[in-house]
Amino acid sequence: MKVGLAFLPAWIPYNPPLGITCISAVIEREGHEVSLFDYNAYIYDQIKDKHGELWLMDESPKWAEIEVFKKEIYPLIKTYLFKLVKDILSQKLDAIGFSIYNSNSHPTMIVIQNLRRIFPELKIFISGARVDEPLATELFKLKLVDAAIMGEGEQTTTEILEYWSSDEERDEILGAVYFNKSGEVIWGKKRPLLNIKDLPIPDFSKFDLDRYTSNGFPVEFSRGCVAKCTFCSETNYWVSFRTKSARQIVDEFKYHYDNYGVNQFRIVDSLMNGNHRLLEDMCDIILEEKHTFYWHGFCRISNKLTPALLKKMRDAGCTYINYGIESGSQNVLNLMKKRYKLSEILETVKHTKNSNIEVHAQILIGFPGETWFNFYETLRMLKILRGYFTRIYPGIPLSVTRQTYLYDNLDEYNVKLGSGEKWRTKNFSNTYTIRLIRHWILKKYLKYINITQGYPLEVE
Ligand code: SF4
Known part of the structure; x- marks a missing residue:
């Protein structure tokens, strides 16, 4: 499959993001073609001269509180969020995954809602520290995502992509909440923990390394x-x-x-x-x-x-x-x-x-x-x-x-x-x-x- 993995602001852009790069390394090993979208670093790079301080940790409540986000941040980054939507669509991907944490959940939801509206066939999945049962329940009710990865993402993402590539039905996928082929929401049981000694070394070569601050x-x-x-x-x-x-x-x-x-x-x-x-x-x-x-x-x-x-x-x-x-x-x-x-x-x-x-x-x-x-x-x-x-x-x-x-x-x-x-x-x-x-x-x-x-x- 052609898969995208995206990371949105705000996280201090010292280095390329590790989470999506780890998942990318594993699913590429399985033969998928992966595009990475670090829009955290990209948007920071675009507006850092005037608004770079918004990426400081002290400012994270502004990204997390919806009313403050709408008023003070969204107007500054709106153009770039729509550019991301266009970039994703132009790559003709089969699936796109988003890494969600506390301070990027609002920008991520805006991108997901627009992708869903414009291109309902695109498979959308989410993973990351912010993905838990209440969030997954809400997003499945709204039919905004096709899968939510609970906990570590490498193996579960691999199995979700395998499931979407095949016509075969499965009883469950451990660690995932997803729509099955009949449109029912399936809650997979917890996945046993990964042995991290088995994971490949993440490859940062796809990122524009000049965008990072260290x-x-x-x-x-x-x-x-x-x-x-x-x-x-x-x-x-x-x-x-x-x-x-x-x-x-x-x-x-x-x-x-x-x-x-x-x-x-x-x-x-x-x-x-x-x-x-x-x-x-x-x-x-x-x-x-x-x-x-x-x-x-x-x-x-x-x-x-x-x-x-x-x-x-x-x-x-x-x-x-x-x-x-x-x-x-x-x-x-x-x-x-x-x-x-x-x-x-x-x-x-x-x-x-x-x-x-x-x-x-x-x-x-x-x-x-x-x-x-x-x-x-x-x-x-x-x-x-x-x-x-x-x-x-x-x-x-x-x-x-x-x-x-x-x-x-x-x-x-x-x-x-x-x-x-x-x-x-x-x-x-x-x-x-x-x-x-x-x-x-x-x-x-x-x-x-x-x-x-x-x-x-x-x-x-
Ligand atoms: S649980 Fe571990 S990571 Fe969390 S604050 Fe305590 S020592 Fe630090």
Whole structure:
């Protein structure tokens, strides 16, 4: 089949998108012809001079809140969304897939609605972190999509395309919701997890690499997370923690270097240190084979990141680590189920910096149960460690999102949902306004103690 895979804004366009490239690698191996549409980077490139800041993470609520999106963003990108519709139609594709996450769901829906209206025969499927049961139910009721991939996309997409290519009926396709040949909606059971060691190396050669704001490629060591922080959907989405082998990871770096001259890598995993043994083995191979690679990514605070391991990481090319510290209050860390002590944060951050690896960290304001005193404790921690941080990401105040323990256990946290971001605790001790005030204070405080903040649009 002729298949398109599309990725829409807004996501900081550092590198080509990994998700659709991974799916593309697998379905191409099955003989399909694939076109990739990175309209996230394309639209950014078109309007960056005047509106590039809209791709900053702090601006994601503008893309996610429908009324704000319609008023402030849609007029700026409308032309490009219709260009995408035309591009897709001009390629005479049999099927088109969209990767959906929180901040691109509105632009993606606009493109899907128009494709459906103009070319009803085109098979449309969706995948990505935002695709869940409520969304699939709604889209099938409106007959806007032909299939929704729940969870990891590689094998399920392959089977959906195989099903559409054949006249044979099937009882179900694991991991997919789809219209069968009689027009009934079939909900496939969950698909067993993929062994990511079997996946091919993603091929970024189809992207216009000049459009990206950094020179590296994204690489995946693992899927999933070893922790179960209550506000985070990573563990629910990926289900269990799986890794490639150390040899495979180094070979993937080598492949990109040998084929494209790229030796900078953004590790996109939930965490690079889910398996410290693997991390160390990978560093050993890089050092033994004397490669010059530069890489960075997220880590979980852990006393297993010893000074010796951190030094080895630095020698093997780790330039910075982004820690999901979230809070300087042990009470809040416990409520989040971060499963580490404040003392571990202090030690890990100091050891990292002393190993010559830059320390970046994320702070998450407004977890239910965070008091004003707990908030002060976070500011105090930032002050104590200020000489160790290169950059802090204050992000946006906490959203209560689906597929998290918090969302599934609102009563346990005394939370009442409101529209969009406007949840509150039942006793009003934590409201949208209180979170905005704390977030504002945090940003001012970071400025005051002279710590660079926020994700820049360009790195490396
Ligand atoms: S916040 Fe980080 S450590 Fe916690 S579950 Fe999510 S990815 Fe894992």
